[in-house]
Each structure stands twice: as structure tokens, then as C-alpha cells.
Amino acid sequence: MKFEIMSRKTIKPSIPTPHQHRTFSLSLLDQIFPPIYSSTVFFYSSNPNEKGNSITSQVLQQSSRLQNSLSKTLVHFYPMAGRLKDTASVECNDQGAYFVEAQVSCSLVDFLIQPKIELLSHFSPIIDPYTTQLASDSMLLIQLTAFSCGGIAIAVCPSHKIMDGSSLFSFLQSWTVTSRGYGEVVIPKFIGSSLLPPRDLPIMPNPKVNFQAKKCITRRFVFDASKIFSLKAKTAGAIGQRSPTNVEIVLALILKCAMAASKSISSRLGPLVLSQAVDLRKRMVPPLPENSIGNLIWQFLVFSKDSELEIHDLVAKMREGLIEFSNEKANKFKGDEGFQMVCESLKERGELMKRMDITIYRCTSLCKLPLYEMDFGWGKPMWITNNSSNYFEKLIVLMDTKQGDGIEAWVTLEEREMEIFQRSKGLLEFASFNPSAFVKQSRI
Incomplete structure (x- = not known):
């Protein structure tokens, strides 16, 4: 299997973040989480609604739809388009989420029939040193990987500074509804800092092991x-x-x-x-x-x-x-x-x-998080991994x-x-x- 990154870009909110929301206050619990990324990967079969088009055309249309809907979703989830300002806040400056397009030289079915766990990290942007260097302060990284058959993998990697598993699900609900064009868009409630305001804390040790x-x-x-x-x-x-x-x-x-x-x-x-x-x-x-x-x-x-x-x-x-x-x-x-x-x-x-x-x-x-319900407009995922x-x-x-x-x-x-x-x-x-x-x- 040969993986190749085709492009890297930033996706900004479709509407600028209002001045009153430009500084987002972290909660005390956000503060104590280290700035690491979680990585959830969704595997989808080829789009059945695009059978008349070439595989390349299908993937390009899917990528364009993902980018456009992500831009609209970031209007509501504006901290995800910002940058960590200090230990207690995010600067919501609309610099955007980082979006990577990649391809792999095998079919999705062949990969799923005998999944190689050691290769899963290649579907995530956080494994690529150049990508992580460019996006070192981003709050959200996305990677779309196209299989030779037209199937795709979508890796969603939010910073753990502002998102836990339930928050990720709310974000995905909103993004998928926007992408497929029907359903109720989830409007987030940022209430963490009102419950537990940030405090002056000593530097938290990074739990990453060698x-x-x-x-x-x-x-x-x-x-x-x-x-x-x-x-x-x-x-x-x-x-x-x-x-x-x-x-x-x-x-x-x-x-x-x-x-x-x-x-x-x-x-x-x-x-x-x-x-x-x-x-x-x-x-x-x-x-x-x-x-x-x-x-x-x-x-x-x-x-x-x-x-x-x-x-x-x-x-x-x-x-x-x-x-x-x-x-x-x-x-x-x-x-x-x-x-x-x-x-x-x-x-x-x-x-x-x-x-x-x-x-x-x-x-x-x-x-109990219904992640297998995440449909961007071309069906539900065949498989989901979290690394x-x-x-x-x-x-x-x-x-x-x-x-x-x-x-x-x-x-x-x-x-x-x-x-x-x-x-x-x-x-x-x-x-x-x-x-x-x-x-x-x-x-x-």
C-alpha cells in the first residue's frame, strides 16, 4: 500500500466570527488536558449516486462537499477555526481547520477484509511530520484519503483542549447534516467555563510516553x-x-x-x-x-x-x-x-x-455514541476506528x-x-x- 498526500489547505468559516466571540475562554477541565489530538477515522464505500462519473470526479466532488460544509459548520463551532492563545483561552481568529487530501493504492474492500492495524495511522494527518509542523497550532485537522476504488476514509482529529468524545459527536452531527443537506443542525453550547472558570495552574506534564x-x-x-x-x-x-x-x-x-x-x-x-x-x-x-x-x-x-x-x-x-x-x-x-x-x-x-x-x-x-449514523450524503460508514x-x-x-x-x-x-x-x-x-x-x- 502506497500512501501519497496530494494537497494541504486551511478551511475557514464561511462567515467571520463576530467580535464578541473572538476570545474563547477554556474551562478548568480544558486547561488540564494536554494539547494532543484524538483521531477518529470513518471508512465509506464509493458514492452510489455518482456511478456515471469517473472515480477521480467522484472523489473531487466529495472533497469539495466536505470542504464547503466544513466551512459552514465552523461558523457555529468557531473555536475549532481558532488558535490556542494561552493556557486559558483560544483566539477565534478564523485561521481555519487544516484539511489534507491523500490517496492510497488499494481498494477499500481489500483493506477492510484484512485490516492492517499498523497502517491505520497513515489515514490520519497527525502521523505526517510536515503536516503537523504546518498545523502545529490548529484546533482541528481533517484528512480525506481516496482508495483506488472510489471509497474514502475521513479522519477527524480535534484538539483535546476543547473537545471530548461527546463534543466530537455533536460536531460530526452538525457537519454531516450540513453536508447532506437535510436534518437538524446541532448548535453547540459552550458552557464549560461558566461551570468551572479557568485558573492559574502549574504547567501540566505531557502524558505522552516514549x-x-x-x-x-x-x-x-x-x-x-x-x-x-x-x-x-x-x-x-x-x-x-x-x-x-x-x-x-x-x-x-x-x-x-x-x-x-x-x-x-x-x-x-x-x-x-x-x-x-x-x-x-x-x-x-x-x-x-x-x-x-x-x-x-x-x-x-x-x-x-x-x-x-x-x-x-x-x-x-x-x-x-x-x-x-x-x-x-x-x-x-x-x-x-x-x-x-x-x-x-x-x-x-x-x-x-x-x-x-x-x-x-x-x-x-x-x-452508545451513534457514530455509525454519520452520513455525509453518500451513505453510512462501513467501519470506524479510533486511535x-x-x-x-x-x-x-x-x-x-x-x-x-x-x-x-x-x-x-x-x-x-x-x-x-x-x-x-x-x-x-x-x-x-x-x-x-x-x-x-x-x-x-
């Missing part, structure tokens, strides 16, 4: 609905009356197998800490609007001194941690009380990071499968641990290792 030194690698595992049902049945009765959610049971199995792999290398495995991201919007009183934009998430910690926990024990601990966080902390992320709680949490995490006897896993779940593994080790990212009833898990571990983890019988009894991503789809 992957060359660490030799971390990412692997993909798919849990289909029948396997998840079997896994739940296997633990039925030990968890309690309430059946575990798909995310709980899958995450518990991954943690158990990952800890076993780690222990087989180090022989002595210390306490476990799970850092699990949770959306604050629906857990505040009253709940925040779904179209609230910003980093409105927090990571609650689950501790365990016992590295030999069974799946039902892990589920119980995760559930207990989430309930405690939701009931006692989620609604406190406001004003001075929120500032105090954030400071205490950061201090606690800083002390944990210094300890050499603990093992910390991070988990982010994008499940955040450039920044963290021991990272678990969970996403829904295209069918909506299964889970794709993207697991990043140190190379030696992964070699053991990916061969775990307990894992492979319920998960498929990097199966085909090609699913035949009918169009309505």
Missing part, C-alpha cells in the same frame, strides 16, 4: 453479541441481581487477561488502578445539554490490592466506583468546590504516578461494532505483555483477534 523506548503496540479485538452473552452467562449469579453492561463485562475480561500477562513477565504484580473516563453531562443536577461542548469528562479511579481478582470481582469494583463517583462527586464540578476537588484529584494522581509498585490502566468508552494509542500505554478504547450489539476493543500494551495477552485462551474464548472489518451493507 513508544520507541517502551515498545508499546496496539491490537484490535472484537466481541460479538453472542460471545458477550456467553461471557455474561458464565459469570451469572456471582455478580448480583443486576446483569453487567456490555462495557463492564468486556472491560473486566480485558483487565483480568492484561494483569495476567503483566504478572507473567514481572512475576510480582502490585496493586491495580483503573482510570475510567465518565461523561459528566448526564450526571450533573440538572443534567447538562447533550450539545454542551468542551471537556466535560472526568476519570474516576478504581483501586484493587488483589491482582488475582475474578471477572465478577472486577465488575463489582467498577460498578461501585461509578456509583460512588456519580452520587458523591459528579455534581460538584462547579465553581470553587469543583476547583478544590480537581486540585485534590490531580495531587492524588501525581502521587500515584510516582509509585513504582502499582499498575495503572486507562479506559475510554465511545460505546489514541500514540499518547498512552496500558490503554483500552471501547467502541460499538457496526451492528451495534458488539464491542471493538483497541488495547495498547508494552510489546512483551501484548505477545502474551493476545494469545490468552481466556480472552480468545470470547474475542476475535483483528477479524475482517468488511460487512456487506444494503443501502436504503
Whole structure:
């Protein structure tokens, strides 16, 4: 497979940002997130409405539609067209989002039938050194990659300084509606700084690890609905009356197998800490609007001194941690009380990071976000990937499968641990290792 970048340009809002919105204030939670990019890639088959045109013409029309609709969408999401001014604000100067056009010398179906995980980064603009140098201060990067068959991949890479997963979904909803020309455009609500105003904070350490030194690698595992049902049945009765959610049971199995792999290398495995991201919007009183934009998430910690926990024990601990966080902390992320709680949490995490006897896993779940509904005007995506593994080790990212009833898990571990983890019988009894991503789809 040969990848080639064809063009790089900036897309500015179609209407200039009003003077009163030229300075966008970050929230306290935005402040503590490092300026890293997330990368979500959507794979689409060739446009069936353009069969009479050449493949080149199809792709050019799709690219033009994406750029025009992006320009209109940035009018509402104006901070995404700005530049980071300082630690507490974005200058909404309409410099624009960065848009890359590329091509790859293979067909989309051939790639999906046997996806090569190590090549996925080439579909994202943040892998190209020249692009990242030119767009180093951009808040949003987009890459359209054309396959030889006319299929395309669209990578959406927002800065984590002002967007979490739910914010990205709101942005995509607005962009896709504008692109296809029908539906209700999502108007964002920028309320983060009114809840938790920015503060003078010490420089936050960049969490990026040296992957060359660490030799971390990412692997993909798919849990289909029948396997998840079997896994739940296997633990039925030990968890309690309430059946575990798909995310709980899958995450518990991954943690158990990952800890076993780690222990087989180090022989002595210390306490476990799970850092699990949770959306604050629906857990505040009253709940925040779904179209609230910003980093409105927090990571609650689950501790365990016992590295030999069974799946039902892990589920119980995760559930207990989430309930405690939701009931006692989620609604406190406001004003001075929120500032105090954030400071205490950061201090606690800083002390944990210094300890050499603990093992910390991070988990982010994008499940239940209907990303497979994102239609720019030529159908829904055939496959979606999310790659955040450039920044963290021991990272678990969970996403829904295209069918909506299964889970794709993207697991990043140190190379030696992964070699053991990916061969775990307990894992492979319920998960498929990097199966085909090609699913035949009918169009309505």
C-alpha cells in the first residue's frame, strides 16, 4: 500500500466570527488536558449516486462537499477555526481547520477484509511530520484519503483542549447534516467555563510516553453479541441481581487477561488502578445539554490490592466506583468546590504516578455514541476506528461494532505483555483477534 498526500489547505468559516466571540475562554477541565489530538477515522464505500462519473470526479466532488460544509459548520463551532492563545483561552481568529487530501493504492474492500492495524495511522494527518509542523497550532485537522476504488476514509482529529468524545459527536452531527443537506443542525453550547472558570495552574506534564523506548503496540479485538452473552452467562449469579453492561463485562475480561500477562513477565504484580473516563453531562443536577461542548469528562479511579481478582470481582469494583463517583462527586464540578476537588484529584494522581509498585490502566468508552449514523450524503460508514494509542500505554478504547450489539476493543500494551495477552485462551474464548472489518451493507 502506497500512501501519497496530494494537497494541504486551511478551511475557514464561511462567515467571520463576530467580535464578541473572538476570545474563547477554556474551562478548568480544558486547561488540564494536554494539547494532543484524538483521531477518529470513518471508512465509506464509493458514492452510489455518482456511478456515471469517473472515480477521480467522484472523489473531487466529495472533497469539495466536505470542504464547503466544513466551512459552514465552523461558523457555529468557531473555536475549532481558532488558535490556542494561552493556557486559558483560544483566539477565534478564523485561521481555519487544516484539511489534507491523500490517496492510497488499494481498494477499500481489500483493506477492510484484512485490516492492517499498523497502517491505520497513515489515514490520519497527525502521523505526517510536515503536516503537523504546518498545523502545529490548529484546533482541528481533517484528512480525506481516496482508495483506488472510489471509497474514502475521513479522519477527524480535534484538539483535546476543547473537545471530548461527546463534543466530537455533536460536531460530526452538525457537519454531516450540513453536508447532506437535510436534518437538524446541532448548535453547540459552550458552557464549560461558566461551570468551572479557568485558573492559574502549574504547567501540566505531557502524558505522552516514549513508544520507541517502551515498545508499546496496539491490537484490535472484537466481541460479538453472542460471545458477550456467553461471557455474561458464565459469570451469572456471582455478580448480583443486576446483569453487567456490555462495557463492564468486556472491560473486566480485558483487565483480568492484561494483569495476567503483566504478572507473567514481572512475576510480582502490585496493586491495580483503573482510570475510567465518565461523561459528566448526564450526571450533573440538572443534567447538562447533550450539545454542551468542551471537556466535560472526568476519570474516576478504581483501586484493587488483589491482582488475582475474578471477572465478577472486577465488575463489582467498577460498578461501585461509578456509583460512588456519580452520587458523591459528579455534581460538584462547579465553581470553587469543583476547583478544590480537581486540585485534590490531580495531587492524588501525581502521587500515584510516582509509585513504582502499582499498575495503572486507562479506559475510554465511545460505546452508545451513534457514530455509525454519520452520513455525509453518500451513505453510512462501513467501519470506524479510533486511535489514541500514540499518547498512552496500558490503554483500552471501547467502541460499538457496526451492528451495534458488539464491542471493538483497541488495547495498547508494552510489546512483551501484548505477545502474551493476545494469545490468552481466556480472552480468545470470547474475542476475535483483528477479524475482517468488511460487512456487506444494503443501502436504503
